[in-house]
Amino acid sequence: MAASLLLNRVTRTSRSISLHLGFNPLFAQIHGGRISGTLFRERSLATLAEGASHFDEMVSVSQRKYYLLGGKGGVGKTSCAASLAVKFASYGHPTIVVSTDPAHSLSDSFSQDLSGGVLKPVQGVDSPLLALEITPEKMKEEIKKQTGDKSVKNMMDSMGLGMFAGELGDLNLEDMLNAASPGIDEIAAISKVLQFMESPEYNKFTRIVFDTAPTGHTLRLLSLPDFYDSSISKITKLKKKITAAASAFKGVFGRKEIQQQEPPNELDQLKERMEKVRNVFRDVDTTEFVIVTIPTVMAINESSRLHASLRKENVPVHRLIVNQLLPQSESDCKLCSMRRKEQTRVLGLIQNDTELSRLKLIQSPLLDAEIRGVPALKFMGDLIWK
Numbered sequence: 001m002a003a004s005l006l007l008n009r010v011t012r013t014s015r016s017i018s019l020h021l022g023f024n025p026l027f028a029q030i031h032g033g034r035i036s037g038t039l040f041r042e043r044s045l046a047t048l049a050e051g052a053s054h055f056d057e058m059v060s061v062s063q064r065k066y067y068l069l070g071g072k073g074g075v076g077k078t079s080c081a082a083s084l085a086v087k088f089a090s091y092g093h094p095t096i097v098v099s100t101d102p103a104h105s106l107s108d109s110f111s112q113d114l115s116g117g118v119l120k121p122v123q124g125v126d127s128p129l130l131a132l133e134i135t136p137e138k139m140k141e142e143i144k145k146q147t148g149d150k151s152v153k154n155m156m157d158s159m160g161l162g163m164f165a166g167e168l169g170d171l172n173l174e175d176m177l178n179a180a181s182p183g184i185d186e187i188a189a190i191s192k193v194l195q196f197m198e199s200p201e202y203n204k205f206t207r208i209v210f211d212t213a214p215t216g217h218t219l220r221l222l223s224l225p226d227f228y229d230s231s232i233s234k235i236t237k238l239k240k241k242i243t244a245a246a247s248a249f250k251g252v253f254g255r256k257e258i259q260q261q262e263p264p265n266e267l268d269q270l271k272e273r274m275e276k277v278r279n280v281f282r283d284v285d286t287t288e289f290v291i292v293t294i295p296t297v298m299a300i301n302e303s304s305r306l307h308a309s310l311r312k313e314n315v316p317v318h319r320l321i322v323n324q325l326l327p328q329s330e331s332d333c334k335l336c337s338m339r340r341k342e343q344t345r346v347l348g349l350i351q352n353d354t355e356l357s358r359l360k361l362i363q364s365p366l367l368d369a370e371i372r373g374v375p376a377l378k379f380m381g382d383l384i385w386k
């Protein structure tokens, strides 16, 4: 799309952007020069272009791909995830974008109501693009229904089978589900998404983009499937013991033996879905975690630790977005030039960081307006995903 046409669409449809247009260096760059008396050098664009994302690789495969975007709070995860989803859709991939952050901002980012915990079509995109803001409370209820409302120990006690409860150690599902645990919110969310994925009506969606919660939550998300898996295994083992005990008890009183091979129950299904989550996270052919950061020492350090943890968990990571980079300008205020110097220094730190230097660096400029609405996301997407 011609830059001027895009600019017109942004101006028409995104009030917040158009209010700032006359002062936006990037929009100015697109027009090749002078706006509001400010001249922007051609080399600004050249510098930004160096940090290409190799989007052709991301878009070319027709099989389904999962992209998880994560990083420190407020760095631009939602904006990058939403812009990627819009870009995939505009390249013909039916796409779903899912927020697993309990503090959702997809609706704000798209400037549309996407709340309610159900998949909703995003307006203003040519190909199918659905968005989902996961409602953790709904999902917790669902898990509780599957595992029972009581703690496992209480349940065993009330059944007069307390002697088996030791098998479970300190496991208390109710506490686990009620704890203010973002990891559980996340895993519940992803498990819910997998449920959607299993349904044939969603088969056609070839790109699934996750806007994840800030770093700490996401790391818990990655380790939780294993925790759930072992917990569920314990419960299943216990259930088998109880079934065997009940069977012996009934046998003594001349009742028919309970069949040893039961059909899969809800716990088994939950376990299966946990395994799927774990496998999806680690599958190099289908999944990629994109780290989003900003050019500050603190954010870079956190991103480096995030990458180390993801690597340890065998989660595929190939790209690092450094967002909110100040574009070059000849007429800099003192603050801008000091910040730019600092940002250049931080980019140097990335190059020397043993974790982050392995990644493809994507440089994303700081725009002088909030990125809200599909036209603005398209604009941002064209700068990042190329």
Ligand SMILES: Nc1ncnc2c1ncn2[C@@H]1O[C@H](COP(=O)(O)OP(=O)(O)OP(=O)(O)O)[C@@H](O)[C@H]1O
Binding pocket: 072, 073, 074, 075, 076, 077, 078, 079, 080, 101, 103, 105, 214, 323, 324, 325, 364, 365, 366, 367, 368, 369, 370, 371, 372
């Ligand atoms: N490159 C950019 N230029 C200008 N504004 C930006 C840029 N990237 C993000 N923003 C703005 O910064 C704010 C935070 O962005 P966003 O919601 O995408 O971050 P986040 O990492 O998802 O935040 P949270 O951790 O709170 O979910 C938004 O107002 C967004 O429009």
